[in-house]
Amino acid sequence: MSRINEKFSELNSKNQKALIAYIMVGFPNEKATMSTVRGLIKGGVDIIELGFPFSDPLADGPVIQNASTVSLERGTKIEKFFSIVKKIRKQTDIPLVLMTYTNILYHKGYSKFITDAKKAGIDGFILPDMSIEESKEYLKAAKDITDTIFLISPNASNTRITRIAKTSSGFLYLVAVYGTTGVKTRIKNYTIKAIKQIKKQIKGTIPLGVGFGVSTPEDVKKYIKAGADAVIVGSAFLKLIEKTPESQIESKIASFTKLLKKQTIQK
Amino acid sequence: MRYPKDGRFGEFGGKYIPETLVPAIEELEENYLKFKNEKNFKKELDYYLKQYAGRPTPLYYANNLSEKIGGAKIYLKREDLLHGGAHKINNTLGQALLAKKMKKKRIIAETGAGQHGVATAMACAVLGMNSEVYMGYKDTIRQKLNVFRMNLLGSKVHPVKSGSKTLKDAINEAIRDWITNVETTYYLLGSAVGPHPYPVMVRDFQSVIGEEIKSQMKKVNNKTPDSVIACVGGGSNAIGTFYPLVDTNAEIIGVEAAGHGLKTKLHSATLSAGSKGVLHGMMTYLLQNEEGQITETHSISAGLDYPGVGPEHAYLKDTKRVKYHSATDTEVIDAFLLLTRTEGIIPALESAHAIAEAVKVARKGKKSESIVVTLSGRGDKDVEEVQNYLNKNVKN
Numbered sequence: 001m002s003r004i005n006e007k008f009s010e011l012n013s014k015n016q017k018a019l020i021a022y023i024m025v026g027f028p029n030e031k032a033t034m035s036t037v038r039g040l041i042k043g044g045v046d047i048i049e050l051g052f053p054f055s056d057p058l059a060d061g062p063v064i065q066n067a068s069t070v071s072l073e074r075g076t077k078i079e080k081f082f083s084i085v086k087k088i089r090k091q092t093d094i095p096l097v098l099m100t101y102t103n104i105l106y107h108k109g110y111s112k113f114i115t116d117a118k119k120a121g122i123d124g125f126i127l128p129d130m131s132i133e134e135s136k137e138y139l140k141a142a143k144d145i146t147d148t149i150f151l152i153s154p155n156a157s158n159t160r161i162t163r164i165a166k167t168s169s170g171f172l173y174l175v176a177v178y179g180t181t182g183v184k185t186r187i188k189n190y191t192i193k194a195i196k197q198i199k200k201q202i203k204g205t206i207p208l209g210v211g212f213g214v215s216t217p218e219d220v221k222k223y224i225k226a227g228a229d230a231v232i233v234g235s236a237f238l239k240l241i242e243k244t245p246e247s248q249i250e251s252k253i254a255s256f257t258k259l260l261k262k263q264t265i266q267k
Numbered sequence: 268m269r270y271p272k273d274g275r276f277g278e279f280g281g282k283y284i285p286e287t288l289v290p291a292i293e294e295l296e297e298n299y300l301k302f303k304n305e306k307n308f309k310k311e312l313d314y315y316l317k318q319y320a321g322r323p324t325p326l327y328y329a330n331n332l333s334e335k336i337g338g339a340k341i342y343l344k345r346e347d348l349l350h351g352g353a354h355k356i357n358n359t360l361g362q363a364l365l366a367k368k369m370k371k372k373r374i375i376a377e378t379g380a381g382q383h384g385v386a387t388a389m390a391c392a393v394l395g396m397n398s399e400v401y402m403g404y405k406d407t408i409r410q411k412l413n414v415f416r417m418n419l420l421g422s423k424v425h426p427v428k429s430g431s432k433t434l435k436d437a438i439n440e441a442i443r444d445w446i447t448n449v450e451t452t453y454y455l456l457g458s459a460v461g462p463h464p465y466p467v468m469v470r471d472f473q474s475v476i477g478e479e480i481k482s483q484m485k486k487v488n489n490k491t492p493d494s495v496i497a498c499v500g501g502g503s504n505a506i507g508t509f510y511p512l513v514d515t516n517a518e519i520i521g522v523e524a525a526g527h528g529l530k531t532k533l534h535s536a537t538l539s540a541g542s543k544g545v546l547h548g549m550m551t552y553l554l555q556n557e558e559g560q561i562t563e564t565h566s567i568s569a570g571l572d573y574p575g576v577g578p579e580h581a582y583l584k585d586t587k588r589v590k591y592h593s594a595t596d597t598e599v600i601d602a603f604l605l606l607t608r609t610e611g612i613i614p615a616l617e618s619a620h621a622i623a624e625a626v627k628v629a630r631k632g633k634k635s636e637s638i639v640v641t642l643s644g645r646g647d648k649d650v651e652e653v654q655n656y657l658n659k660n661v662k663n
Contacts, residue, residue, distance in 0.1 A: 055560040056430065056546060058439045059285045059446065065429055077558055102283055103545040107559030129283045129545070133273075153287040155449070160289070178287055179447040 003095040003123045004147050004170040007046055008207045008229065017224050017264040018171075019044070020209060021257065022099065022234030024051040024067035025084055026076035027241065035249040036241060037088050042250070043257020045094065046264075049126065049232065052081050052100035059128035061180035063235040078108065082120040089121030097149065097170070099126040102138075110141035118145050124170045125149065132167045139167070149173050154194035161201045171207040171230055174198060176214060176223070182235025183213050187222050195226040220263040233260060268471055268510075270300075274463025276582035282462035284548045288442075291449045296464045298369050303471065308364065315360045319393060320350045322357075322475065326483040326639070331609040339493070339632025341625055344480055344641045346504065347614065353644030354476060354504045355386035355457055361472035362455045363390035371453035374398040377441040379406055379434035379500065380570035380617065381413025382644055383457030388420035398422045398455075401441045403433035406569045413648055431563040434500075434573045438547050458501025459577035462548030466506075466577050473507025480639050481511055488637065491515040494628055497641040498522045498620040499591065500535065500571035502580045504643035510579075513588055521580060522624040524566035525593035533565035537576040538584050538591040546574070551581045567596040567656065568616035568649070594623035600656055602626060603646065615644035616652065 001009075011018055021040050025033050040048060053068035053076055060068070085096060098117055105113045105127070114125070124147030130138060132150060142148050147170030152161065154175070165172055176191045177183065191210070198208055210223045211232030220231045237253065244252045274280050282292060302308040316322040324345045333341045346354035359376075366374055374391050376398065378384030384400040391398035400417055404426040407414050417424050430436035438461075445454045459469040477495075484492050495512055497505035499521040509519050526534035534540065537552045544553040546561060554562045554574040566572040583589040594602070599616060602623035607613050614622055618641070625640045632638065646653075 055562075056435065056439055058442045058547075061443075069429075072560065101545075103553075103555070103561075104559045106543075106545050106550075107555065128285050129548070131282055131284055131286065131289065134281050134283050134550075151286040153285075153289065155287065155290050157290070164286075175285075175287055178449055180443050183447075 002147050002170060004047065007095050008171070011046060015266045017228065017266070018046040018207070018209070018230035019220070019257070019261045019264050020047040020049060020230050020232040021045045021237055022049040022051060022232060023237055024053060024064060024071050025081055026053065026071035026074055027067040027238065028070055029074055030084060032241060032246055032249055033084060034087065035246065036237070036253050037091070039250040039253025040257050041092050041094065042254040044261040045257050047095045047097060049097045049099045049234070050085065052098060052104060054101040054104055057101065059180055061182035061235065063182040063238050067238050082116060085120040085122060095123045096121055097124040097126055098122045102127050102130045105138065110138050114141050114145055122146060126151070126173060132164055135167060151175055152198065154178070154190050158201055161198055165202045165206055168206060171209045172198070172202070173232065174208060174210045176210050176212045179212065181212050184215060185213055187219060192226045195223065195228055199227045217259045217263050220260050224264060231264070268474065270467060276579045277585060279549070279551050279578035279581040280463055280466060281550050282548055283545050283550065284462045285446055287446045287449055291445070292462060294369070299365060299464055299468055302365055302368055308368065312361055312364055315364070316357065316475065320356045320360060321348060323479045324348050326480060326487070329610050332606060333629065335609055336626055336629045338629040338634070339636035339638050340634065341629050342492070342637060342639045343612070344476060344508070344639055346476060347612070347618065347642045347645035351382070351386045351389050352647065353382040353386065353615065354473065354507065355383045356389065357475055357507065358457060358469050358472040358503060359383070359386040359390040359455060362468070363387070363394050363396060366453035366455065367394055367396065369453065371451065372397065373448065373452045374455050375401070375441050375444050375452055376455045376457060377401045377434065377437040378457065379403070379437070379572060380568065380648065381406065381410040381417070382570060384417050384422065384424065385413055385420070387455050387457070388417045388422035391422065392420050399425060401425050401427050401437040401444070403431070403437045404428045405432040406434065409569055409652060410648055433564070433569065435561065442547070457503065459503045459506045459579060460501045460547055460549060460575060466549065466579055469503050470506045470510055470579060473503050474510050476504065476507040476641060477509060477511030480508065484637065484639065491517050492639040493632070493636040494518040494520065494638040496520045496522060496621045496625050496628065496638060498571065498617050498643060499538070499576060499580060500524070500573050500617065501575070502577035504641050506577055506579055508641045509583070509589060513583070519589045520624055520628070521589055521591045522620045523591060523593040524568060524571040524620060525595040526565040526567070528595055529593060532562065534593070535564040535566040535571050535573060536593040537574060538580060539593050549578045551578045552576055567599055567652065568620070570615070570617040571620065592624055594620045598623040600653065603653060612642070613646035613650070614642055615646045616649045618643045
């Protein structure tokens with residue numbers, strides 16, 4: 001059983017849903033990343049997605065684009081990234097998911113990259129530009145090593161929902177809105193409908209996470225009420241990091257995380 | 268025409284796309300396959316290509332240029348004479364008509380030099396559709412007249428200030444727009460790049476260039492040309508030129524932008540100096556660093572300033588059917604001036620790359636041999652850039 005699966009069954013037994021946080025490693029620097037991670041853990045986060053920057057993040061909105069640029073300019077490289085993951089792994093047992101773009105893995109070789117990531121402490125991957133059609137080599141390389149989390153869109157047909165669910169492991173990642181990451185909008189009816197439809201279609205075979213534009217405790221509450229097993233908050237954390245003096249990052253992140261996490265605990 | 272069902276040319280191509288775009292790409296493929304052979308669609312496109320864009324374009328024997336070099340005969344495929352001044356209109360008319368059949372109200376496009384943006388704005392104006400064009404901020408400055416032309420034609424231009432502020436970033440931003448407005452919007456890609464079916468579709472709409480070359484050369488000397496040359500950025504005019512000729516004996520050469528030279532970092536010669544990778548929905552050759560980050564490119568011509576290349580070119584390179592060479596900025600300026608003075612034709616800086624190569628090939632060739640060069644666009648848009656270059660290089 002993977003660390004991610006274990007986390008979901010543990011939460012299930014406690015009658016809780018998962019709070020997943022996304023952060024860009026190296027934004028604005030390594031020290032801030034470590035403070036953020038400590039804050040997230042203190043606040044009770046369940047899974048952390050660690051972003052590795054790519055020069056052309058075409059599924060991301062301005063906040064993550066900027067964080068990628070800053071991180072790259074500050075010299076975040078693969079080896080450096082893995083050393084940070086190792087440090088984080090020493091401090092916690094919570095699942096760590098690596099989010100980046102296909103070319104980063106392809107360039108190094110899927111197998112080599114995934115093995116190295118696993119050694120550092122990574123439990124799964126999210127690649128927003130990896131479609132199930134192109135995933136054969138990637139899946140082969142990750143098999144029995146890490147989970148492969150695929151994105152699913154609210155406009156997916158039932159056939160596609162089933163295919164993506166079968167290809168994914170760990171959890172399914174529903175893109176809440178048509179758009180890039182971090183765009184603040186009101187919760188859409190189509191997202192609520194999609195959550196219900198997907199849950200019906202996958203029949204409990206894999207947990208369903210909802211992300212993109214999820215930024216407040218109210219958002220978390222509504223998506224969980226609609227049936228999501230996990231919510232993913234990303235850009236909101238990065239915005240908070242951006243405006244907080246470095247010495248206060250840990251405490252500010254911890255209190256924001258607590259507010260979000262509270263909504264995932266069922267009474 | 269061959270249609271790769273899985274969207275692959277050998278190992279290249281495919282569809283590496285955000286999940287939100289999957290239904291849109293499926294809808295596009297379905298409609299393209301439905302309409303591309305439909306009689307009425309072909310008739311309508313044919314009408315616009317002839318009566319509106321000005322096809323067929325002449326195959327002009329460049330006598331003065333050929334004499335001056337004193338080798339093989341050089342023929343110019345005059346895509347520069349098309350409405351709008353470049354080959355781009357072949358594709359924009361085709362795709363805009365398709366979008367209309369698909370009942371899409373809003374068209375978005377990316378542009379490098381501005382030629383595809385202008386051709387999109389024209390096709391949308393004549394077909395009564397709204398268009399918005401993403402253009403790298405750096406390109407809006409070096410090609411500001413094209414920005415104004417697009418505005419005049421009723422298109423809204425969005426300057427893109429992220430990344431290297433050129434074509435690559437304009438494509439990123441167009442894709443982001445498409446993800447956001449996927450249900451209403453048609454993405455009219457201008458080069459033979461992107462996820463399947465774009466590379467095939469753009470190739471098919473541009474293949475009119477190579478088809479005409481074939482029949483026109485047959486009339487000239489009852490044979491296919493000995494050599495065919497075109498410039499390659501993303502590679503739309505080149506694939507349109509090459510594709511109908513890959514089954515002949517013609518020597519085929521694509522010319523990339525060597526910028527300040529392949530040994531510097533300031534070039535855009537993806538096939539000559541790149542490595543395999545995934546960008547903009549396709550697997551192809553890319554200019555990237557040892558970490559898989561896409562590197563910034565340089566070319567004197569905005570239209571070739573791109574770190575990727577169409578996947579079919581990647582395939583034609585690996586199978587060795589097509590040779591890919593390159594021309595430096597200096598060689599390009601020389602070719603630009605040479606053609607301008609000998610023939611009275613001002614070529615686009617993109618096309619001047621092909622001219623530079625043609626001069627080299629012709630010099631080694633015999634009088635009985637014929638070379639066809641696709642003159643993909645006219646150079647009016649580039650005169651200021653050339654003036655700046657000459658001023659700078661005279662002073663130094």
